[in-house]
Amino acid sequence: MRIAMKHKYSKYLNGLGLLFVVWSINFSGLNKHYFSAKPGGDPEERILARVDSVMEMMTLEEKIGQMTLFTSDWDVTGPTIRATYKEDIRAGKVGAIFNAHTAAYNRELQRVAVEETRLGIPLLFGYDVIHGYKTIFPVPLGEAASWDLEAIEKSARVSAVEAAAAGLHWTFAPMVDIARDPRWGRIMEGAGEDTYLGSLIAQARVKGFQGDDLGAVNTVVACAKHYAAYGAALAGRDYSTVDMSERMLREIYLPPFKAALDAGCGTFMTSFNELDGVPATANKFLLDEILRKEWHFPGFVVTDYTSIDEMINHGYAADQRQAAEQALDAGVDMDMQSAAYYNHLEDLVKSGDVQEEQIDQAVQRILRMKFLLGLFDDPYKYSDEARQKRELLSPEHLEASRDVARKSIVLLKNERGTLPLNRDIRKLAVIGPLADNHQDMIGAWSGAGDAKDVTTLLQGLRNVVGQRVVYAMGCEADQDNRDGFAQAINLAQSADAIVLAIGEKAYMSGEAASRSDITLPGPQLELAQRLKETGKPLIIVLMNGRPLAIPWLAEHADAIVETWFLGTQAGPAIADVLFGDYNPSGRLPVTFPRSVGQVPLFYNMKNTGRPMDPNNKYTSKYLDIPNTPLYPFGFGLSYTTFSYGDPRVSRTTMQAKGSITASVEITNTGKLAGTETVQWYIRDLVGSVTRPVRELKHFERVHLQPGESRQVSFEITLNDLKFYDKDLHYKAEPGDFQVFVGPDASTERSVKFTLN
Numbered sequence: 001m002r003i004a005m006k007h008k009y010s011k012y013l014n015g016l017g018l019l020f021v022v023w024s025i026n027f028s029g030l031n032k033h034y035f036s037a038k039p040g041g042d043p044e045e046r047i048l049a050r051v052d053s054v055m056e057m058m059t060l061e062e063k064i065g066q067m068t069l070f071t072s073d074w075d076v077t078g079p080t081i082r083a084t085y086k087e088d089i090r091a092g093k094v095g096a097i098f099n100a101h102t103a104a105y106n107r108e109l110q111r112v113a114v115e116e117t118r119l120g121i122p123l124l125f126g127y128d129v130i131h132g133y134k135t136i137f138p139v140p141l142g143e144a145a146s147w148d149l150e151a152i153e154k155s156a157r158v159s160a161v162e163a164a165a166a167g168l169h170w171t172f173a174p175m176v177d178i179a180r181d182p183r184w185g186r187i188m189e190g191a192g193e194d195t196y197l198g199s200l201i202a203q204a205r206v207k208g209f210q211g212d213d214l215g216a217v218n219t220v221v222a223c224a225k226h227y228a229a230y231g232a233a234l235a236g237r238d239y240s241t242v243d244m245s246e247r248m249l250r251e252i253y254l255p256p257f258k259a260a261l262d263a264g265c266g267t268f269m270t271s272f273n274e275l276d277g278v279p280a281t282a283n284k285f286l287l288d289e290i291l292r293k294e295w296h297f298p299g300f301v302v303t304d305y306t307s308i309d310e311m312i313n314h315g316y317a318a319d320q321r322q323a324a325e326q327a328l329d330a331g332v333d334m335d336m337q338s339a340a341y342y343n344h345l346e347d348l349v350k351s352g353d354v355q356e357e358q359i360d361q362a363v364q365r366i367l368r369m370k371f372l373l374g375l376f377d378d379p380y381k382y383s384d385e386a387r388q389k390r391e392l393l394s395p396e397h398l399e400a401s402r403d404v405a406r407k408s409i410v411l412l413k414n415e416r417g418t419l420p421l422n423r424d425i426r427k428l429a430v431i432g433p434l435a436d437n438h439q440d441m442i443g444a445w446s447g448a449g450d451a452k453d454v455t456t457l458l459q460g461l462r463n464v465v466g467q468r469v470v471y472a473m474g475c476e477a478d479q480d481n482r483d484g485f486a487q488a489i490n491l492a493q494s495a496d497a498i499v500l501a502i503g504e505k506a507y508m509s510g511e512a513a514s515r516s517d518i519t520l521p522g523p524q525l526e527l528a529q530r531l532k533e534t535g536k537p538l539i540i541v542l543m544n545g546r547p548l549a550i551p552w553l554a555e556h557a558d559a560i561v562e563t564w565f566l567g568t569q570a571g572p573a574i575a576d577v578l579f580g581d582y583n584p585s586g587r588l589p590v591t592f593p594r595s596v597g598q599v600p601l602f603y604n605m606k607n608t609g610r611p612m613d614p615n616n617k618y619t620s621k622y623l624d625i626p627n628t629p630l631y632p633f634g635f636g637l638s639y640t641t642f643s644y645g646d647p648r649v650s651r652t653t654m655q656a657k658g659s660i661t662a663s664v665e666i667t668n669t670g671k672l673a674g675t676e677t678v679q680w681y682i683r684d685l686v687g688s689v690t691r692p693v694r695e696l697k698h699f700e701r702v703h704l705q706p707g708e709s710r711q712v713s714f715e716i717t718l719n720d721l722k723f724y725d726k727d728l729h730y731k732a733e734p735g736d737f738q739v740f741v742g743p744d745a746s747t748e749r750s751v752k753f754t755l756n
């Protein structure tokens, strides 16, 4: 058979009139022949020629195998596991495996595919490397708070280096879903509420994972998920329904996907939700019209976990056979875990309900990716145990994690200079259920990260001031028990300051972790209130995967630092900030509401016909709570202070083909060097459809020494003014605009200009 393969292959290639070399690689004593095109010519054409040459030899069953993705039994990321996945590999009935990792284990699975199947087509190994593989970085929402695209790219780069060293080719990340509802637990996995920031972060993450060359041994192919609008799940309940206007879809939810694609993202994952009555996994509008025809996406589309099957529950398919047909017809190339393609595609082709060309197209996209990754040249190149040992948790990776972690911390409050703490402090009481909890600090969905590798907050502080730190847990975050209060209060009374680590357990955000109440769970708030009564400075270290409603803390704590879940280096990173070795620079990528009753609350809302007026009852507001958030989007303090001058524009009228420059002077008016994130927002005052009260269009992180001033500017072009008009055309309309600049989305500093 192998000789026949070689023969057939050569014939095909000769027919193309191209020159090829054949080489033979020795894998574990078995000779396998792989074919490689000589350098030269169009690389894409070369790859496609190689793909075709493989496809020529494939049976229908083998093709369907390539479209099938099963989980191993190593990790549970969904409801079902197929115990027979190894037999399926051997039978050539599966082309990709997820939740299997480490160089050794994946080498063994790969060996079965390469040596024991008829054609020896290598497997593709996927895994959810969401915020690190072994060295864990902050949860994605936390990392987004850095607003530091370089740091975010670096985090993805390190994650890819480690994942690729552990036998993986493909990460199910980044999650680029815009999320405006903090009840939705998966808000933790994305970049927050804003489309512009989210798009830039999507690109940084794709670049980090994929590097410049998918074929390099230290890159993995990225997967933009969950396509699309999953973050708009009704009532913030995971997997729930989505219904929205096409304008909203295109303007708010799709751009981060397009940005990921523009950065070269190799794969897309469909989402669990339905969109306007059609499940995303069978949504031709999303998959065919937009992704393939408008955007020309060359990669492949995988479903989410059993989402083909779930179309039966959605009430969209009568049975699995129909669901398989619908998914294929819409443009889904690979079936994750439903086994719907596995069970029905062959029969669907035989009955004529599905054309084999549809299958060929999907297989071509999948094999193309395997070629791009270099798997046909060396299927074991990602399974190098020495490399794995060298790369995982390397000192350089730990340092990168600490760096991104401290950049992700947001200082929300700092009364009377409570922070930074003095290193000479006599006694520091560290209290709270999250202060010494390895498992929580690493955050949800932390790859192969091991809680024992985490340096906790308590350890991080002890590394700086040793045994002058005293510790009591006080209570659990998820148990109604106050027995530990007395000891904690006692300890606090004897100390000079209290660091109270509270928030959510890691499992309270992420998939299937929606909450209807976004206040502090358990007796934590009460613990904070009792500690406040001691009169000692109360410093809150928040850990959470979503915005929390914390009005009491905002009013009564002396200082609050938002630390999300920072990963392996959480403790040292928080200590860096608490002791002032790092001046906090993080900014909220998402609005913090005062109460869940305001949800959804996001900065780029519309004005309404009756904008809020405190003196007029009949305006858009609540009787019991202000409209404003507790902390606005973009908010974050520093240990220094910055002042803004009056913004100016280079001209007050802009021509469609030209640009104008808005500028402002920023001064560091405090005593420490620090980084200010200067944010530019634009409002289109009148449109053929109404426009949000402001939209982030540009930002710049500016590092200033004490007393230093700098002129910061933003060149506004037509692109910054475009939107989907009344006919859904993406364009800018002449008229008046207002450009705002400031440290967060609530800024009122603005200047006007007109587009001619």
Ligand code: BGC
Pocket (backbone or CB within 6 Å): 077, 078, 128, 172, 225, 304, 305, 511
């Ligand atoms: C999640 C995806 C994830 C997949 C594989 C699903 O439940 O929604 O985000 O990539 O499982 O683990």
